[in-house]
Amino acid sequence: MKVSHIIAIVVLGLIAINSVYRVQETEKAVLLEFGKIEDANLQPGLHFKIPVVQEVKIFDARVLTLDAKPESYYTIQKKRLDVDSFVKWRINDVETYYKATGGVEQTAMNRLQARANDGLRNEFGKRTLHEVVSGERDQLMELLTVELNQAVQQDLGIEVVDVRVKKIDFPQEVSGPVYDRMRTDREKEARQYRSEGNEEAVKIRADADRQKVVIEAEAYREAEQLRGDGDAKAAGIYADAYNKDPEFYAFLRSLEAYKQSFANKGDMMLVDPDSEFFRYLKDSKGK
Structure with missing residues (x-):
């Protein structure tokens, strides 16, 4: 095989290789002809182009993250805050994106960051410290996402998926007094709650x-009432017993009196021997 034939085969192979390109599902692409956009609606799959005359620019179509560096913003109370935020975005209109950025991702990032900073500065400037920290933070992020999305879709051809604030800090020179004031306020609330x-x-x-x-x-009232009822029943029982056999009842009462009188050996009693007290001691029949 001649050298010229080999060169021709190699040239044809290079032309064939440069004529074929592939667009992935996660990509967007534009076809340029002499530097001008020929087709901005390339679908995923295998495509052909004219070498030298046509060129393909392929971009990542997935959701990308702009992790912006912390910036300082002022609230409506003129309180300066250091805000660390990020933006989730993706290419929406590849033709507008290419015309606005030249297909350079970093250029898109820089312009998007500038728009996001302006939006955060405006929204923070309308709100108090409490509102941006906790009160209306979610509402602020949703509003900023909508406004930023409307602006960059037309200018940059990208869609803003989400805007979030990772951290809000006070500047170093004012954080001490601010925290002291917050501590004083919390102690005041604590004293009020304790009171x-x-x-x-x-x-x-x-x-x-x-x-x-x-x-x-x-x-006590119920106990006295029960005690009174019990005493009344006991008196009734005693009365019934006495009426049935007065002599036996008198004998039991005398035995009880003897028992109580002689319970303590140290006691001394002076009683007339003919007293009624010794009635049943002298005679079991009490005569």
Whole structure:
């Protein structure tokens, strides 16, 4: 085979290789002809182009992250804050994207960051410190995402998926006084809560003491009533027993009196021998 033939084969192979290109599912591409956009709607798959005359620019179509460096913004109260944020974005209109950035991703990042900084500066300037830190933070992020998306879709051909603030810090020179003031405010709230708690505790104790007195009074009343009923029943039983056999009843009462009188050996009694007290000691029949 002649050298000229080999060279021709090699040239044809290079032309064939340069004539074929592939667009992945995760990519977007534009076809240029002499530097001008010929086709900005290339679908994923295998395509052909004219070498030298045509050129293909391929870009990442996935969601990308712009992790911006922290910036300082002022609230409506003129409080300066150091804000660390990020933006999630992706290419939406590849033709507009290429015309605006030349297909350079870093150029798109820089322009998007400038727009995001302007949006954050404007939104922070409308709100107080409490609102941007906690009160309206989610609402602020949603509003900024919508506004930023509307601006960059037309100018840059990209879609802003989300804007988020990772961290908000006070500048080093003011963080100490701010934290001291926050600590003082929290201590004031704590004292107020403790005072209200003590007041409520006093009310609860007073109510508990009142209920205790009422319960004890009712219990004492019920106990006295039960005791009176018991005494009345006992007296009735004694009366019935006495009426049935007065002599036996008198004998039992005398035995009880003897038992109580002689319970303590140290006691001394002076009683007339003819006293009624010795009635059943002298005679079991009490005569």
